[in-house]
Ligand SMILES: *[C@@H]1O[C@H](CO)[C@@H](O)[C@H](O)[C@H]1NC(C)=O
């Protein structure tokens with residue numbers, strides 16, 4: 001009697017073979033070498049963003065993938081497994097409904113939460129039942145205001161200005177996006193919390209000073225930054241990050257030149 005079989009994209013595979021592949025993927029830990037690399041894109045994400053855990057250096061002749069939460073191949077922490085021939089995904093105990101395994105092994109996590117922070121391990125199972133694994137790290141931040149590097153589009157502009165020492169100077173902002181949650185101002189050309197001058201939260205109308213604040217800067221509700229009595233030390237680049245309510249942000253950089261009288 002012939003065994004039943006299921007149709008696949010590559011023809012028909014024996015039903016028992018598929019069942020074996022699935023049970024291997026869900027329960028069995030093969031001899032494993034650590035050669036894969038897993039990269040989180042972006043490396044750190046704001047709550048609510050989608051994150052792709054990308055896989056590099058995949059070996060050939062793979063039968064399937066298994067993704068785990070944590071740094072090891074531990075079936076109790078399995079997120080899901082994926083059989084390449086059938087393009088079927090099988091959820092595991094750590095599956096939250098927001099994960100998708102792509103045919104190239106990458107794991108998409110939708111609408112990440114701070115609880116998703118941690119290590120993720122991919123096991124690639126080869127057709128000779130050897131395994132290849134790799135671990136990557138994901139960080140998710142709840143804070144609107146610090147540390148994360150969100151997707152950035154350059155539309156916003158900060159108007160560069162020349163001033164004389166001792167003057168009050170306003171760094172003006174144009175093309176602010178709508179639906180803003182707040183602003184961060186930084187000394188320098190990048191979004192770097194070590195060089196934060198101040199942040200402003202729209203709802204609370206509250207200014208919080210950062211490490212680069214000299215006590216002479218004020219943020220206006222329209223995003224512009226006022227310097228009182230500029231000095232030569234204030235000379236340089238300044239970057240505004242405008243944060244939207246959907247946690248996306250835009251940034252712009254302007255230059256301040258200060259001349260002696
Ligand atoms: C894998 O597939 C996803 C979805 O199509 C894609 O975004 C990603 O760039 C691909 N490559 C890698 C290396 O993850």
Ligand SMILES: *[C@@H]1O[C@H](CO)[C@@H](O)[C@H](O)[C@H]1NC(C)=O
Pocket residue numbers: 170171172173174220222223224
């Ligand atoms: C922003 O507010 C300040 C203070 O009220 C004002 O001087 C400035 O013209 C406003 N507009 C821009 C584009 O900075």
